[in-house]
Amino acid sequence: MTTLPAKPTAVRQTAPNRTGQQLQKIALTVLTYLLAFVFFFPILWMLLAAFKTEAQAFAIPPVFTFSPILDNFRTALGTYFPALTHSLVAALGSTVLAFVLGLPAAFALAVYPSRRARGILTWMLSTKFMPAVGVIVPLFLIFKNLHLLDTLPGLILMYTTMNLPLVVWMMHSYMTEIPFAIYEAAKVDGATVWQEFFGIALPLSLPGISATALLAIIFAWNEVFFALNLTSSDAAPLSVFIGSFKTSEGLFWAQMSAAAVLTVLPVMIFGWVAQRQLVRGLSFGAVK
């Protein structure tokens, strides 16, 4: 393959054809940039509004040049702080719990697969496809009886349910990639299951753990259905807080934008960092 004259098509091309192709390439690149800008525009517009005065945010025709201010962020941070804390605790708490429950399961299913392993994995994934509306009524009633409504532990429990199949599925996929010879060597040395888990599987799947954790945090942070129906004020996360901006009467756009930017930015940065793992996580490994 390497000895072939690289690309016969390129050799045959005549000069004017090549300039035409060059132009076409540039046009396609410009089109790509343009589409990317159009897609990013709503986010950009929100970002700009966050640095405007209320009058500038509402102005018609829209204001494109202005001297940015930070007042909106100060105001937003004040009112938004409890919701931010709730979101952080719920997202991190549920991710940790999902890993505590899911990592041993992923390890056992990957390293000691039984005849049932595939069935268990598929069943776990099937719970991920269960619509929340199919379970929300009993959960609401159970939470009410257990006094878990509008509490952070309650929210963490539900987000764990949401993220547990993802954690098991993704960590299983990462752990099957660890060369089995390493386990065999450890077994020869008399390692217990426990030592294999903590000594081999965990350290070697650290990159997978961080990628999975980022995804789990993103999903929990952005979740809204359980948040709206199981919390109201004491444990309301950011999704509920931002949702309270839904009426436009007496709305402060600049302030709302600042709160929205603070809500969206952490997740966006996480997503950008984890974009390679995003495809694997989103498709449950069906597309790698």
Add this chain to the structure above:
Amino acid sequence: MTAQAQAIAASSPPTRSGFRLTPGALVVPAVLYLILTTQVPFFMTIYYSFFNYNLTIPGNRPFVGFENYVGLLTDPQNFRVILNTLVLTGGTLIITLVLGALLAMLLNRPFLGRALVRTVLISSFLVMPVVTAVVWKNMLLNPVFGFFSWMVAKLGGVPVDWLAAHPMGSIIAMVSWEWTPFAMLILLTGLQSLPDDQIEAARLDGANPWQEFRHIVLPHWTQALEVVILLETISVLQVYGEIYASTSGGPGVATTNLPYFIYQKAFAEYNIGVASAAGVIAVILTNILAIFMLRLISRNVSTGGHA
């Protein structure tokens, strides 16, 4: 699925005496947790769906059999809800597939700043649905102060109240904006696994771009397309935050989909029986798709296992 769940619970290894940890026992906590938080509530939902159960009348809960289901499936108003759900899902799917495929093909060429463009393009997928709805509703779709109205006026058109005049169209636009990056990412990954020499060979044989797309790209894309279609359908069937924070299902029931309908029945009317029956219908609808999805995923994923 249930029989399977029971089988798992029943056959989980008994705790051995002593400190020996069996690998099978490591699976138990996760399985138990999921049974408790998904299977058990779902069976309760099925149970409630057979009762005339309203939280405002706590003492009285008569068994009504399939009455809730019959009522749901025969009321023409509810037919509208099902139709809305299908229009929203179908519309979003078509738009995101076309735009996602286009963007994937544009990004599958080397050009300056490709990584940056890709990063920028996935952003809208990461925005919280409620934020999407609030920002679009207020700052873009507002009939007087919204950016789109200004654009339309600038181009010589007459701005309309988007959410009132085209409620479903507006919701579809929002949801499509969120899901196009998903389609693009999956399809781009699919394209990148297509060997260059295949395209090269087709070009040498004199294939035009359409033939190249039809006979080389499309067959190779099948799996990625299946993943996009199934996962997106399952997710968009459950769209809730966007509707909650923009139209609240209105005007009338113009944008009420199945999840929003269940939310209204359960948490505004406290009609647990009807909400449960609708929940069961939603689960059945989704599971039909999920079966195909699971088959697709397990076809491509090894169970691993070195032993």
